[in-house]
Amino acid sequence: MPKLLNQFRSFYFRNYPDDMEIQIDYFAVFGGVGWDIDTSKPIAFLIEELILQNFNTLEEKIEQLTLGESENKRLLRALAVGDRRIFSAFNRAGLNNANGGSALNYLQEKGLVQIEYSREEPAKSLNSNKKLKREIARHRVSHKVLFTQPFVRFWFYFIVPHAKEIREGKFDDFFKDFETRQNSYTSLVFEELSEILLNYHIRDSQILSSGSYWDAKIEIDILTITDDESIYVAECKWTNHIVNKSELHKLEEKCEKLDIKPTQIAFFSKRGFSKELMMNQSKELALYSASDFDALVKSTSKEELIEEFI
Template sequence: MFIGRKRELDDLEQRYKNGKFEFAVIYGRRRVGKTTLINEFIKDKEAIFYTGIEGNEKENLEGLSKSIYSLSQDFAEASSSFTSYEEALETVFKIAKKRRIVFVIDEYPYIAGSYITLSSILQIIIDKNKDISKMFLILCGSSLSFMENQVLGYKSSLFGRRTCQYKIMPFDFFEIKDYYNKFNNIDLAVIYGITGGIPLYMSLMNDFHSVEENIKRNFLVPNAYLFEEPTNLIKQECRDPSQYNSIIRAIASGSSRMSEICTKTGLDTGLATSYLNKLMSFGIVKREIPFGTDSSRKTIYILKDFMFRFWYRFIPDNLATINRGLADIVYNRIAPHITSFMGSVFEEICKQYLWELNRQGKAAITFTDLGRWWGNDQINKRETEVDIIGTADDKTAFLCECKWTNENVDTGVLDTLIERSKLFSFTNTYLYIFAKTGFTKGCIDKAKEYGKVKLITFDEMVKS
């Protein structure tokens, strides 16, 4: 079942209908649904589709040739292969002078890596034909660094040639609601937390089964798809997977600052920085600084990918037990910690909710950015943090606390948020508290008394 991506599909369709030359760049991390999106777009169109392989120049040219020759109406007989990429590409562009053709090269980094002048050749052919061509060219890739630097970057031969670009992101929580019918809201949040909104991982989750059963079936048996998925992805992308794994394990265990990561892994700062940059380019790790500051001294690194967070938190320490087929025992170890794991997931869901309110003009303020803040509480002389801060300008803001607990939120949480709001120089401050379950009467009464406070339950978020 194809869900979501309406904005991207609508835009692609509009561009297709104009009949002019189009060059779309589609990129994003592995498993995020790029190829599925392209297949949905071309399902009713004449298209040439080639997926690059990790092979040499000859192998990729032969594969590309077969894809082009699949347009049998244009060839009396198909030879084994074009003699060069120039000949192959010129042939496709010649066909596209007569009629609309979608020409897709998926996993472009593989084919371009096997023939390093391919982008330059493509640039020359585009420049020669774009004004007379009905070609709809799509280059797609999973290597974010390659696509951003070697295709979209200003030093690339192809710079300035693309007519549109789409960075395909994981689904957010509110998009995955359409995918499942039988999970309740809490279960849906946990499913989002363990899949990270990655379409392939979502497809493995069966809403006829409980969350517990889905975790067991997909993570806690040796032949499950997700049992080795993170390590397989790292092996696929990295030449030295052991070092990348050690960094991810360090971050997952709570080492978030560069000094802590280096101590945990034994790497020097230069090497650790190089590995972290690569992991960030994959969309696995994220660099954060406190919202509203530009201080690199307070930089931390977190796992951006929720599935990676879940896996590295719970699987490595239980590998031996899983390999013995004791999924029930492992789940019983994991279950008491799922609520704490969901804390950061819920914060992300709350951010998504706030952005949607902002889009609809229903937020307390029309904000331009939001993020997490941490720093010194000069009043109480200790480190503190605010889950989410959003700002409209340097005087107007909102502060949010996100509580994923089974108990109703009491007045203490509101009192703390009020105190933390005094750490900032905003003159017009609104407060949000988001709760998994609900609020005590005391908290509700105090919020009304204080004013400028919004108390929102998770169920209310889902229904909105």
């Protein structure tokens, strides 16, 4: 996670976007490349100018990073568009545990991905003589995978499926796809950054465990536990809709099912919150908008810029 934060700060001090919404949107595409980006220009214009028009050069670099191996590229594509779970990514990529595991190990060693380990307890029966229900017994705890550079995920999410058309200079289908799914794509980067911001605000505590939580039935975007047994849960919404009180009820229900009593519930939203939810802000309910992410850059300096790999 610190690597993503360093890239986020580096992007900001290179380009000084007008606001944090632009910072997050543009970082989700260009994060990790180390380019100077004119964020006053529309993102679609920049994608065409910097990526699509330079497709051949960038494809060569991606080929070098993946050794040109089909298994590596198929796995990256599956991880970019799927639920990030290792076993389902193998299935989507047409890989088995052997060649899929080999590809995953290579991508880790190359620094393109990192594992996000599940915090789900393996299923077991309380009665040692009693068998588990079939659907529970068949459920495998699956770790997830995160890309270490947003640009690489962008490439395999949007560019790869349209590569043939892009080579021919035909960009229409790509831009239709991008316009339709941009918010959905950006949501994961927003979720990762939201975890960083949440943990920044509780930095005086010792964090024992942090990340997303998932099991066979429940998913929570962020679950952070500190050494004083405080529990922070959060959901992240990078959509064009405000977050209302119904989202609070849904998250409270998830906590009840997990039998946890959060010290604080937090929401991170691109478009803000309903008046009703705003009136409920307290120590137990924290609400963060895009503008709050400036806390991640104001505590550093331009001298701390890092070099990215592309």
